[in-house]
Amino acid sequence: MPVRHVLVVDDSKSARLMLRKMLxxxxLTVDTVDSAEEALxxxxxxxxxxIFMDHTMPGVDGLVAARQIKREPATALIPITMYTSKDEPAYxxxxxxxxxxxxxxKPxxxxxxxxxxxxxxxxxDAAATQAISPPPAPVPTVASHAPSLEQMEKIAEKIALEKAEQVIYDAIESQVLPLVNDVIAKLRRDFESNQEEICSRIATGVCEASFAQREPPPPDSRDVRAALEAVTQSQWLPLxxxxxxxxxxxxxxxxxxxxxxxALQVFQEQAAPLAGRVLEQSRAMLTEATQKADLAAREVALETSQQTVLQALAEVSSAGSGASDQRAAAEEAFRRLWGSAKHDIEKQIYRAASWAAAVGIGAALLAYLVR
Structure with missing residues (x-):
């Protein structure tokens, strides 16, 4: 079972009270004494x-008291922890x-x-499982520090005084300390509030004084205007x-x-109708040119034939030979003139066909470009 009752041995009153409060x-239930003799x-x-045992105390120190307690069968099983500021491994x-x-x-x-x-x-717990110890016998003290009856009475008085102090401290902790804590908290709040206000006033005064010392003299309006014009000419105008x-x-x-x-939108909207109209006009022009070329070729052929016949007749008439010779001469002249006329007709037809082909190619190219 866990520890429930503890003895604190320390000659420092503040250390006893602090450890007692923590325990x-x-x-836990806590008893306190201020010396090793009182502990015995x-x-x-x-x-x-x-037991929590201090080391440095007037009279018997803590290690001597611990050895004495462990030598007695009645107290040998009580666990002891040294409560001291010494923390060296040797100690x-x-x-x-x-x-x-x-x-x-400590602390x-x-x-x-x-x-x-x-x-x-x-x-x-391990000690509790062992056999029940015999009734407590008087613990022999160290020979060189055996307390007398008068010392024992003083020790008893100290223990009684310690108990009374503990009762008073308990009453103070339960009744007076809450009131004191409330008063301290109120004073702390008031102090912090006053300190904040005072610090604010001091900081404001210091800042105002510092700004007053560092404030430059008011500039001349002409200097300001000249500076503005210079900045405008050198920086603003180029920018x-x-x-x-x-x-x-x-x-x-x-x-x-x-x-x-x-333009692209208008062209796309107007290109298709325009291309259609151009193509129709080109076809009409091609048909008309072909018809004109055919008609011109026919007219040329007819005129050439007429001229050839007339010229042949004139040549036959001018010849003074017989009928057979005239017929032969007429046929010869007609063949010669007809060959020349035929050559002219072919040239005229070739020219008309070339012109019609050129017109057709131009119309097709125009239609392609328009699309």
Whole structure:
């Protein structure tokens, strides 16, 4: 079972009260004495579950008292932890040789105190499983420090005084300390509020004084105007010109883009009807040119034939020979003239066909380009 009743041995009143308060926080019953001699007298009639022993005390020190307690069968099983500011490894080994469980270093923390209580509880449980100890016998004291009857009476008075002080401290903690804490908290709030206001006023005054010292004299209006004009001439005007030129360039590019898009849209909308009309006109022109070429070729052929016949007749008439010779001469002249006329007719037809073909190719190319 866990430790429930603890004895604190320390000559420092503040250390006793602090450790007592922490142990009570773990729900333990705590008794305190201020010397090793008083602890030995206490153990004659009381059996705590564990002991926290200081090392440096007037009279018998803590290690001597621990050895004495461990030599007596009635108290040998009580776990002892040295409560001191010594934390050297050599001292810890010496404390264990004297019978202590370990060392709790001052000032104690709740974590370290909890670990020490767990270790002492384990030893206390192990001791509880052993045989019941005989009735407590008087613990012989160290020969060189055997207390007399008068010393024992003083020790008893101290224990009674310690008990009375504990009762008073408990009353103070339960009744007076809450009121004191409330008053302290109120004073702290008032102090912090006043301090904040005072610091704010001081900081404001310091800043105003500093700004007043560093404030430059008011500038002359002419100097300001001249400075503004210089800045405008040197920086603003070039910047504005550059921005205006960039804007104009962007505006021109945007306008060109818009014109191209509009022209392309109009062209796409008008291209198909225009191409159809051009193609129809080209076909009509081609038909008309072909008809004209055919008619011209016929007229040329007829005129050439007529001229050939007339010329042949004239040549026959001019010849003074017989009928057979005239017929032969007429046929010869007709063949000669007809060959020449035929050659002219072919040239005229070739020219008309070439002109018609050129017109047709031009119309087809125009229709393709329009599409």
């Amino acid at each position: 009570q926080g773990f729900g 007298v206490y153990l004659r009639t009381q059996r705590p579950d564990a 810890q080994d010496e404390a264990r040789e004297a019978g202590a469980v370990g060392v709790l270093v 104690a923390t709740p974590e370290a105190l909890g670990s020490a209580l767990e270790e002492m509880s384990a030893l206390f 504005l010109e550059e921005r205006l030129e960039a804007f104009q360039h962007a505006e021109r590019a945007e306008n060109d883009k818009r014109v191209k898009e509009a």
